[in-house]
Amino acid sequence: MARGRRPGGPDTRKAVLDAARRRFAEVGYARASLRSIAAEASVDPSLVVHYFGSKEGLFRAVIEWPFDPAVFLDQLAAAGLDGLGRRLAAGFLGMWESADTGPRLQAVFRAAVTDAAVAALIREFLTAMVVERLVPVIGRERAEQRIELALGMLLGLAVVRHILRVEPLAGLPVDELVDQVAPAVQQQLDGALPAD
Amino acid sequence: MARGRRPGGPDTRKAVLDAARRRFAEVGYARASLRSIAAEASVDPSLVVHYFGSKEGLFRAVIEWPFDPAVFLDQLAAAGLDGLGRRLAAGFLGMWESADTGPRLQAVFRAAVTDAAVAALIREFLTAMVVERLVPVIGRERAEQRIELALGMLLGLAVVRHILRVEPLAGLPVDELVDQVAPAVQQQLDGALPAD
Structure with a gap:
């Protein structure tokens, strides 16, 4: 040494x-x-x-990020674009639901929301990984924007449910929530974009 | 006296x-x-x-809530369910975009996310007002849940755009963002629910 x-x-x-x-x-x-x-x-x-x-x-x-996003994203990507909206919704909301990963995700989110430097680090860490792994699966124009819209919507639902705890959304079984939002998430990922 | x-x-x-x-x-x-x-x-x-x-x-x-939600909700409700998704998206995201109300909304959100008591107060303050004013406009089953899903999605997009500042979403003109998400928001408000 x-x-x-x-x-x-x-x-x-x-x-x-x-x-x-x-x-x-x-x-x-x-x-x-x-x-x-x-x-x-x-x-x-x-x-x-x-x-x-x-x-x-x-x-x-x-x-103290609670899971390996590379593994999570690789699993999502492996099954292709068909049904990705549902898998993304189930996987993402499931992470917030879990007694193991949920509270740690909340802590990371609180840190990012209250500290711009933490937000910048997490942004840099996640976007490169997400772009590398999901953009090829999308295979549509504006793939990055599509992924951000899909994940942004899901993030908002996780915040309303787990941090702001607004009923009835907070008490809805997660499967029903996934059923309810999966079409909107899929639409962001592979739907037509508004005409320019 | x-x-x-x-x-x-x-x-x-x-x-x-x-x-x-x-x-x-x-x-x-x-x-x-x-x-x-x-x-x-x-x-x-x-x-x-x-x-x-x-x-x-x-x-x-x-x-220090930056606008009167009753006035905002009454304006939204007055024009009915048709196109409500777009008006809600434009109005809500516009509030976050504004140089006047945006920073104050960010401050309220940060306070709610980091203090459960503040979150509880804001939840109580807003849900009664939202339920009273928008549920009659929806006129569908599970109207409260529909409104929370729509607003939750929009909240997530505002957070990704204005607090986490993830590109390209952060730099997208707000009109394009509204065009992009309005159908998903409307679908939550008046679309079919998944079969039980």
């Missing part, structure tokens, strides 16, 4: 998280390299990979 | 706002009477009406 570098251990993991938090805040998600974070924490980059898998994994640990 | 009661003036206005803030927090919007707020502020109820018009107006002043 190089001179001045920390060995592994709980303190090291925390030092890496602290360094990552600082680097992400300073230069944004894309420009904060795993190598520069390791250097700032005085550890070998391989140790960062050992703890967090990748820069994506490190970022998720920093913001 | 009764003994111990304050005369009018800027201090009185502030005393009424402070008393209202406490009463709303203690017993909720519906149960905090204008009379009890006046008593807590040691002023005559007529003075509260003079300053704020009504309990609704007082509540809007307390939370």
